[in-house]
Amino acid sequence: MSVPRLCWLMLLPSLLAAQSRDRNPHTSPKDVAEGRRMYALFCVFCHGMDGASGRGARLATTFRRHGTSDLDQYRVIANGVPGTEMSGHFLEEEEIWRILAFVRTLERATPHGACATGPGSVGAGRTSFVERGCLGCHSVGAEGSGRLGPDLNGIGAARTREHLRDSLSDPGRSVAPGYRTVLVTVRNGGGEVRGVLLTQDEYTVHLMDGGERIRSFRREELSGIQFPGGSNMPAYAALAGTEMDSLLSYLCSLQGGALR
Amino acid sequence: MRGLLTLAVAVFPVFGQVTYEQLRDPASRPGDWLTYSGNYASYRHSPLRDITAVNASALEIKWIYQARIMEKFQTTPLVADGVMYITTPPNDVAALDAATGVKIWEYRRRIPSKVQTCCGQVNRGLAILGDRLFMATVDAHAVALDRKTGRVLWDVEMADFQLGYSATHAPLVIKDKVLMGVAGGEYGIRGFLDAYDVASGKRAWRFYTVAGPGEAGSESWQGDSWKTGGAPIWITGSYDPELNLTYWGTGNPGPDWNGDVRQGDNLYSASVVALDSDTGRLKWHFQFTPHDVHDWDATQIMMLVDQQVGGRARKTLVTANRNGFYYVLDRATGEFLHASPFVKQTWAKEIDGKTGRPARLPGTLPSAQGTRVYPQVAGGTNWMSPAYNPGTGLFYVAVREGSSLYYQGEALYKPGARYQGGFFNNERVMEDWYGAVRALDPATGALRWEHRLFQPPWAGVLSTAGGVVFAGTEDGYFKALDAMSGREVWHLNLGGRVIASPMSFAVKGVQRVAIAAGSSLFVLGLRSASEPR
Numbered sequence: 001m002s003v004p005r006l007c008w009l010m011l012l013p014s015l016l017a018a019q020s021r022d023r024n025p026h027t028s029p030k031d032v033a034e035g036r037r038m039y040a041l042f043c044v045f046c047h048g049m050d051g052a053s054g055r056g057a058r059l060a061t062t063f064r065r066h067g068t069s070d071l072d073q074y075r076v077i078a079n080g081v082p083g084t085e086m087s088g089h090f091l092e093e094e095e096i097w098r099i100l101a102f103v104r105t106l107e108r109a110t111p112h113g114a115c116a117t118g119p120g121s122v123g124a125g126r127t128s129f130v131e132r133g134c135l136g137c138h139s140v141g142a143e144g145s146g147r148l149g150p151d152l153n154g155i156g157a158a159r160t161r162e163h164l165r166d167s168l169s170d171p172g173r174s175v176a177p178g179y180r181t182v183l184v185t186v187r188n189g190g191g192e193v194r195g196v197l198l199t200q201d202e203y204t205v206h207l208m209d210g211g212e213r214i215r216s217f218r219r220e221e222l223s224g225i226q227f228p229g230g231s232n233m234p235a236y237a238a239l240a241g242t243e244m245d246s247l248l249s250y251l252c253s254l255q256g257g258a259l260r
Numbered sequence: 261m262r263g264l265l266t267l268a269v270a271v272f273p274v275f276g277q278v279t280y281e282q283l284r285d286p287a288s289r290p291g292d293w294l295t296y297s298g299n300y301a302s303y304r305h306s307p308l309r310d311i312t313a314v315n316a317s318a319l320e321i322k323w324i325y326q327a328r329i330m331e332k333f334q335t336t337p338l339v340a341d342g343v344m345y346i347t348t349p350p351n352d353v354a355a356l357d358a359a360t361g362v363k364i365w366e367y368r369r370r371i372p373s374k375v376q377t378c379c380g381q382v383n384r385g386l387a388i389l390g391d392r393l394f395m396a397t398v399d400a401h402a403v404a405l406d407r408k409t410g411r412v413l414w415d416v417e418m419a420d421f422q423l424g425y426s427a428t429h430a431p432l433v434i435k436d437k438v439l440m441g442v443a444g445g446e447y448g449i450r451g452f453l454d455a456y457d458v459a460s461g462k463r464a465w466r467f468y469t470v471a472g473p474g475e476a477g478s479e480s481w482q483g484d485s486w487k488t489g490g491a492p493i494w495i496t497g498s499y500d501p502e503l504n505l506t507y508w509g510t511g512n513p514g515p516d517w518n519g520d521v522r523q524g525d526n527l528y529s530a531s532v533v534a535l536d537s538d539t540g541r542l543k544w545h546f547q548f549t550p551h552d553v554h555d556w557d558a559t560q561i562m563m564l565v566d567q568q569v570g571g572r573a574r575k576t577l578v579t580a581n582r583n584g585f586y587y588v589l590d591r592a593t594g595e596f597l598h599a600s601p602f603v604k605q606t607w608a609k610e611i612d613g614k615t616g617r618p619a620r621l622p623g624t625l626p627s628a629q630g631t632r633v634y635p636q637v638a639g640g641t642n643w644m645s646p647a648y649n650p651g652t653g654l655f656y657v658a659v660r661e662g663s664s665l666y667y668q669g670e671a672l673y674k675p676g677a678r679y680q681g682g683f684f685n686n687e688r689v690m691e692d693w694y695g696a697v698r699a700l701d702p703a704t705g706a707l708r709w710e711h712r713l714f715q716p717p718w719a720g721v722l723s724t725a726g727g728v729v730f731a732g733t734e735d736g737y738f739k740a741l742d743a744m745s746g747r748e749v750w751h752l753n754l755g756g757r758v759i760a761s762p763m764s765f766a767v768k769g770v771q772r773v774a775i776a777a778g779s780s781l782f783v784l785g786l787r788s789a790s791e792p793r
Contacts, residue, residue: 040669044683045446053687079373083330087381088374090422090676201735202714203751 024070026097027104035102038095043103046085051106056086060106073100115156115164115252118245125250128243137233140254147212148196149233150176154256164251168244169237172230181232182207184217185224196232200225277390278340280435284501291766293339296385296430297645298763300499301564304647306764309726310771311786313742316728316750318787322772323361325354325781332759333776336385336430336645338393339765344774345388345407346781350381351397353405359767361783367410375399376424376676378446384496384643384760385430387438389458396427396440402456404438414461418442418454422676425449430496434506434537437464441493445511445557448488448679451529453497453508455540465540469493469510469528476542477527485522488673490514491529495559495643499537500575503592506537507564507577511557517626518553518671518681525550530558532577534594544594546616548581553626554607554666555637555684556582561645563655569597569703578702580646580657582639583618585611586705600705602698603640603659607633626682630665636693637664637684638716645720645761647729648702652743655702656729660716662686662693697721697731699746709746720761722773730773732758738775738782754782 026035040049046056057065066076077096080088089096129135135144141153155164166173175181182197184205193215195207205225206216210232219225239247282288286299290307297304311319327333331349338345344358353367375381375398387394392413393405399421404413418440419425424447431440434455441453451469456462470489471477481489490513497508513522513529530549533542548558563578569588577591584605588598596616608618624633638660646657664684671681686693695713700706711731719732728749729741738758739751756778764773772785 037670040683041672041674041680042678044669045678045680048685048687049683053685082373083381085331085377085380087376090374090376090674200714202733202737 022069022071024074024097024100024104026094027101031098032101032105035098035100038091038099039102042089042091043099051103059103062107070100073103115159115161117252118161118249120242120245120247120249122246122249122253124243125246125248125253128247129250132236148208148210150179152251152254154254156252156254157256161248161252164248165244167233168239168247169235171233171235175229175231179232181228181230183224183226183228184222185226186217187221187223190221194232197227276341278388280389280433283389283433289340291339291769292341293337293763293765294388295338295432296336296387296496297498297561300501301648302496302498302561302645303563303650303723304561304645304720304761304763305649305723305725306771307725308764308766308771309724311724311728311740311773312726313728313740313744313747313749315786316740319740319750319752319773319784320787321752322783322785324783325356325361325363327354327779327781329779332380332382332757333779333781334382334384334760335776335781336761336763337765337774337781338386338388339763340388340407342767343407344765345386345393346776347383347385347395349383350375351383351395351403353386353393353395353410355407355410358765358772361781365410367405367412369397369403371397372399372421374676375421375426376444376447376678377426377428378443382428384428387431387433389433389438392458394431394433394438394440394458396429396431398426398428400425400427400442402427402431402438402440402454402461404458404461416456416461416463419449419452423447423449424676424679427494429494432496432499432506433458434499437537439497439506439537441469441508443492443494443511445490445492445494445514446516446678446680447676448490448514448673449492450487450489451491451493451510453493453533453535453540455537467533467535467540467542469531469533471527477545480525480527482521482523485526488514488679489522489526489529490516491526491531492557493559494557495561498562498564498577500564500591503575504537505534505543505591507532507534507562507591509558509560509562509579511559512552512555515671515673515679515681516553516555517666517683518668519551519625521671521681523551526552530556530583532558532562532579532589534591546587546589546594546596548585548587548616549583550617552583553668554583554633556639558582559643560641563646563648564591565648565655565702567703576702578655580641580655580659580700582635582642583607584635584640585618586700587616588703588705589616598703598705601640602657602700602705602707603661604634604692605640606663626666626668628668630667630685632663632665632689634663636660636662636686636689636716637666642718644718644759645722647721647723649723649725649729649743651725651727652699653702654699654708654743656697656699656721656723656743658717658719658721658731659696659698661695662716663689665689695734697729697741697746699729699743711741711746711748717758719758719775722762722764724764724771724773726771730762730775732760732762732775732777734758736777738762738777738784752784754778754780756780
């Protein structure tokens with residue numbers, strides 16, 4: 001142990017008392033099960049059982065504002081984040097480690113699990129991705145500038161193959177978060193405007209129309225606001241089997257790159 | 261000492277003492293705001309009439325106080341003698357020049373790192389008497405400050421924060437005592453309300469909101485469950501000086517969503533208790549939600565309205581409860597007079613006309629797979645203040661429509677840790693999720709008008725004698741409504757969630773309205789050529 005580190009620990013005896021290791025020593029399946037139980041007692045209120053549906057920070061992601069190491073997360077759970085709802089916890093060291101072992105499983109369990117490899121060539125998939133004009137609505141990191149759909153960089157790490165297949169053949173079945181379709185009717189013959197909902201509040205509605213223009217309306221200007229459901233993405237149900245397989249392989253290969 | 265005091269008063273006559281008589285009769289200081297809800301009856305109604313439904317469009321910001329905070333800003337300021345007193349989370353206090361917002365002094369309190377609170381280290385405001393301010397802290401202390409300097413005069417521990425006790429509401433001063441209670445209904449505490457001597461900080465009495473062995477009501481707790489029974493106090497009570505009764509709403513029984521481990525009615529959780537203000541002795545109680553399993557605290561404002569009910573003049577207590585029903589009780593006796601839903605509710609078949617006891621519908625208890633019930637877990641309304649305008653005779657309340665999925669889970673008590681026995685989910689039930697400001701007939705609960713809000717609000721309302729109701733929204737708007745019709749007459753984007761209740765005061769006789777939003781406090785007034793400077 002280096003000298004400065006030692007001094008620092010002496011200055012923070014409570015931290016020393018609370019935790020004695022850098023890495024989680026309690027990660028067996030039994031630990032995870034016990035951690036899950038305690039998470040359901042002490043954490044679910046703010047983080048949700050899935051780590052995504054609560055009022056606290058999203059835990060169903062690898063992103064950690066306060067650091068990703070075991071020690072970082074141990075400290076957050078034990079001591080809290082000052083000035084936020086995340087308070088420190090009166091839990092034993094072992095209990096915190098076990099809870100963290102469970103939290104780690106949330107992190108990997110991105111909403112749909114990761115993409116499995118399958119038939120189809122990544123190269124051919126990439127070609128058809130470009131030729132089919134997918135970049136008209138999407139970007140993949142620095143490539144392309146389509147804004148009507150989500151950036152697909154990292155999509156292969158976040159979604160299963162089955163989910164991606166559904167996204168292409170029947171996009172309306174599960175619409176990516178933040179890409180809700182909205183259809184507004186403008187008063188006094190202003191016609192209808194369809195687009196992706198950006199935000200709405202007490203007095204206003206904002207959307208991006210098909211020409212990637214941000215359109216802002218006051219509610220009083222509108223005679224109707226509808227959420228038709230469904231996606232703004234055309235269905236690619238008719239794609240031949242091999243092209244579909246290749247496209248999926250290409251999407252699965254997008255594991256997240258430099259921009260993340 | 262005496263002589264020095266007289267001298268001080270003589271040199272700074274502007275700093276008059278705030279007396280108990282003035283707290284009783286705030287009309288004697290019409291430009292001030294001396295208690296959390298504006299008067300002992302908790303009207304949150306200002307007698308000022310400069311701002312009206314006609315001229316409200318000329319409202320503008322007069323000054324802003326930026327607090328450097330991330331936590332929710334829930335304070336209701338007090339104003340006395342040209343000085344505004346606010347709390348900023350967790351438990352800092354600032355004295356501001358009421359005309360300009362310039363800070364005169366600040367008290368900063370160090371909070372232990374592992375303070376346990378339900379929903380943030382928040383605080384809703386102060387109480388005042390003489391030249392003292394009083395605050396309840398998130399580490400469950402009662403504190404008195406000198407109102408000219410912010411110096412600590414006394415600081416006493418109400419309970420051990422390491423066991424999950426905290427305190428968030430503005431205290432209430434009655435005569436020579438300051439009353440405040442403890443939060444912690446999510447941590448298996450045993451709730452209580454305390455009264456402290458304003459001069460010394462010595463505890464005068466304590467009323468446990470969870471009946472213990474040997475006390476009336478203890479039969480409503482199974483086994484030892486009373487020890488962790490919750491029933492916290494986290495919103496300011498009311499007071500009737502003639503009856504000498506003080507009324508406090510109590511919170512949920514613990515654990516929140518698993519009632520199996522605490523069979524019985526669980527007195528006095530989810531109730532209003534009427535206490536003798538001198539002794540803390542219970543005069544009567546009324547339980548809104550016996551054996552609550554939805555986290556429907558009764559910590560809403562208990563408003564004291566003298567009115568005709570069923571053709572008879574009554575001293576009533578009225579309250580819009582988190583369980584979705586509006587109640588009218590006789591506040592001298594606790595007699596149940598009326599209840600009717602003020603939001604959509606799906607849990608009670610009816611409220612018994614004689615006893616006020618709800619008949620619970622089957623299939624509404626929390627379950628492992630989640631049970632959908634209206635109202636939502638935050639309730640038909642919550643701690644945000646309602647208002648009553650004696651001029652219009654209407655009761656104004658910010659309401660939350662929608663349902664939640666209520667989940668029952670394991671109930672395991674561990675000192676200082678959450679003890680909730682389940683959880684809830686709102687994400688999948690957003691379709692009929694909206695808010696409103698509603699005006700009710702205070703005797704019958706009948707809806708007189710509604711002003712719909714895009715989101716269920718966490719902001720309370722203020723009524724003014726000028727005929728305006730002020731309200732705030734989740735997306736950061738502050739707005740003025742015509743008190744007669746609910747028509748919106750003005751709004752402004754303040755740029756941060758409004759999670760507080762507005763109040764009103766005067767600067768050199770000219771009306772101001774204050775509201776906390778985001779991390780700042782905004783003070784508004786009418787645009788005018790003859791501004792007081």
